[in-house]
Amino acid sequence: MTDLHVSFEFFPPKTASMQTRLWAAVEKLAPLAPDFMSVTYGAGGSTRERTHETVSRIIREASLPVAAHLTCVAATKEEVDAVLKAYWKEGVRRIVALRGDPPGGPGERYIPHPGGYANAAELAEGAKKIADFEISVGCYPEKHPDSPSTAADIDMLKRKVDAGATRGITQFFYDNEVYFRYLDRVRAAGIDIPIVPGVMPVTNFAGVRKMADTCGATIPGRLVKLFQNLDNDPTTRQLIAATVAAEQCLALAEQGVKHFHFYTLNRDDLAYALCTMLGVRPKPSSLNAPDAAA
Numbered sequence: 001m002t003d004l005h006v007s008f009e010f011f012p013p014k015t016a017s018m019q020t021r022l023w024a025a026v027e028k029l030a031p032l033a034p035d036f037m038s039v040t041y042g043a044g045g046s047t048r049e050r051t052h053e054t055v056s057r058i059i060r061e062a063s064l065p066v067a068a069h070l071t072c073v074a075a076t077k078e079e080v081d082a083v084l085k086a087y088w089k090e091g092v093r094r095i096v097a098l099r100g101d102p103p104g105g106p107g108e109r110y111i112p113h114p115g116g117y118a119n120a121a122e123l124a125e126g127a128k129k130i131a132d133f134e135i136s137v138g139c140y141p142e143k144h145p146d147s148p149s150t151a152a153d154i155d156m157l158k159r160k161v162d163a164g165a166t167r168g169i170t171q172f173f174y175d176n177e178v179y180f181r182y183l184d185r186v187r188a189a190g191i192d193i194p195i196v197p198g199v200m201p202v203t204n205f206a207g208v209r210k211m212a213d214t215c216g217a218t219i220p221g222r223l224v225k226l227f228q229n230l231d232n233d234p235t236t237r238q239l240i241a242a243t244v245a246a247e248q249c250l251a252l253a254e255q256g257v258k259h260f261h262f263y264t265l266n267r268d269d270l271a272y273a274l275c276t277m278l279g280v281r282p283k284p285s286s287l288n289a290p291d292a293a294a
């Protein structure tokens, strides 16, 4: 039996067919007994209701802990607190506390809402005042684009930990050395919470390149070459994406990583295969049971 831990991230579906796909993914991945499944919060709070519905459904129908992502964007503290209180009442015990991106998109200057939480550290502190949530926060092996330096970025992570965060989940990265160098700096700064690598398989190279540009992640030249001229060849792209992600995860595990967070994009196939390769196999688990975490 492996001692690895996994978690899976989903986004709230917009349409009935996306809803079907999401639920198929939840059902397929649930028997792997993840530490939690997480549900993102759309830019500017645009998915507030859909995030809430998705979180509630996973709590109601799968016996799994759920972490609800929450941002500070375009909301007063009272509005954010109301969401937190409603979550706690429903049995949500975990949140991923985030500042969020500016309403104009990453790259614009972030201006906090005048009556809102200014950043993820303030949000974490506010959430802890409401209830004893288990709080994860985002962290950035290649630094957040708004940070003047890696040291300032790690200071911000420290503020989030001091405010009550007990887990960092990284932005995606494709060079494991970047993660391990970051981990060294985080530990040297006296931060001892788990820093869980966020794994984003490159199923859609153009999409990942666009995301990487906005969030400051680097795509190594080796990957650019691998995906060259494959825009019209989804089968080969998929096979290469699986191989690259498997190599990355196995190498991380070999170097001692014990928890993997998968950005599933609401698909189960690659995440399931990667878990299988890591030795994470189905455990007896039942959907339609009450939330084990509540």
Ligand code: FAD
Residues within 6 Å of the ligand: 039, 040, 041, 042, 043, 044, 069, 070, 071, 096, 097, 098, 099, 100, 101, 102, 118, 119, 120, 121, 137, 138, 139, 144, 146, 147, 148, 152, 153, 156, 157, 169, 170, 171, 198
């Ligand atoms: P923070 O840690 O609050 O700040 C980011 C950086 O801004 C800091 O490192 C610091 O350099 C600077 N900064 C902020 N405040 C200050 C200050 N007072 N003084 C000095 N510097 C400051 N976005 C969504 O909209 N919805 C999601 O569901 C979502 N999920 C995510 C999950 C993960 C695992 C990750 C890594 C990111 C996610 N994001 C999501 C993206 C995230 O919202 C953006 O990266 C956002 O720009 C920063 O959020 P943060 O919580 O990391 O910000």
